[in-house]
Amino acid sequence: MDHRQTNPLIAQRIQKLEEFRRLGIPPYPNDFRPSHTAAEIHRAHDDKTAEALQEMEGAFRVAGRIMALRSFGKAAFVKLQDRSGQIQVLVQKNAVGPDAYAWFRKLDVGDFLGATGPLIRTRTGELTVEAREVRLLAKSLRPLPEKWHGLTDKETRYRQRYVDLIMNPAVRETFLRRSRIIRLVREFLSSRGFVEMETPMMQPIPGGATARPFVTHHNALDMILYLRVAPELYLKRLVVGGFERVFEINRNFRNEGLSNQHNPEFTMVEFYQAYATYEDLMGLTEELFVHVAEVLNGTTRLVYRGEEIDLTPPWPRLTVREAVMRHAGLTEAEVDDPETLAAYARKLGLDVDGMPHGKVLAEVFEEVAEPHLVQPTFITQYPVEVSPLSRRNEQDPRYVDRFELYIARREIANAFSELNDPIDQLERFRQQAAQRAQGDEEAHRIDEDFVRALEYGMPPTAGEGIGIDRMVMLFTDSPSIRDVILFPHMRPES
């Protein structure tokens, strides 16, 4: 059954719409051009007295959604909301004429209205457009949520984000900040000689991260394609091709569980710089976050979920082993001894049976150290077993030249000096393939073409990926990734 016919509130509004048509008032015209936004008017005239406003010449054309409607017998106050904010309009029968006032009285909260007239200051001192002419710009058929409590139901807020954006200015602000952050990242990288590229979202071999992919099918070619879990292997092909500084800001897709920090599709900025090491990228990352923080907030301090976070560099750098020693209270010898560390891991309740030492170390790190990493911290020197694409450390080949950036107990970025030895790369792929054969669904597949690219020669390079959604969460004090993704993944309704 069509909801439109059963819901009396919608039926009433459809009746009004038909009445407007009968009166010769088009309910959806498109010939009204506002001259100013609400914010522009406030900015220019908020400080003017009633007398000063009276002396001003010319009319202001404003347009927006009616968010409040206080109607008297022959006059009404309206709050119009546009992209910049809100402005009050006073509509009086004497000023707009009896015919216009008659249809105006039938308008609902939620309708779009255009108003033209001079600025006045009301008895209570509010800057107001005194309408000489009003236009219906778009009829709304559904009632907005209640004016005082607004829309709070999270399910409705996510499913009908448009209503959330209408009703909740803070939500609107979050997504404006998201847009600004992405622009700042783009400008920052561009200004340092990085070029933005687009690489395949649909890949025959999903690579660049250890995650389960979404699978799709190309009909004409009758082949399986995977939505990418990372752009890494394609961006490195571009470095082989001579784009020595390259980046991409785009979606990745991972077929994993959902949580406050995980959405199946999420946005990542990934960048590669030739003739640089992961240590260079630590400096670059500090600069990037400082740049974003200072332009956005004017300070490198921020508060996330009640905790103050100071982004002022330099940020501490700790190896994975050092972090485990510090937070588990183990000695270097104990951390390095596979038996002792595995026993410690089991005591924590971790299932580490059959795991190589490096993987156990990574597990223990996440368990004992991650919860302490509130202030920005670079964790370096990951075990080679969990880093199939990273360059080995020259002093200790059990570890790789890699870092992860932690802020507020969360992994925000992952970077490493790239493995550009094609023979080592092929060997690592083979090890991953062996793990895969043993049932590790997230282990890497062999990408022969990528190895071929490396065989042509890739300059020494460092690369990094930063989770944009988590970065936005940090800068908008958002507790859930759903609060920074406009249309988070949901099961279908009904």
Next chain:
RNA sequence: GGGCCGUUAGCUCAGCUGGCAGAGCAUCUGACUUUUAAUCAGAGGGUCCCAGGUUCGAAUCCUGGACGGCUCACCA
């Protein structure tokens, strides 16, 4: 996937021990030319998430399911 919690009018929410389905805002009718959640008088509006069960009687108790939130696990 596990645990806990939730789903009642367009929205925000009450509804006790099982006994006629409630409020505020919104809507409709009337009054009102300076309001700020305008005010005053009146009226209408329900698949109590769905399906079973218990009962003389279920929004309420029981079972199963759907959807959501929080959280744990996995992952970034």
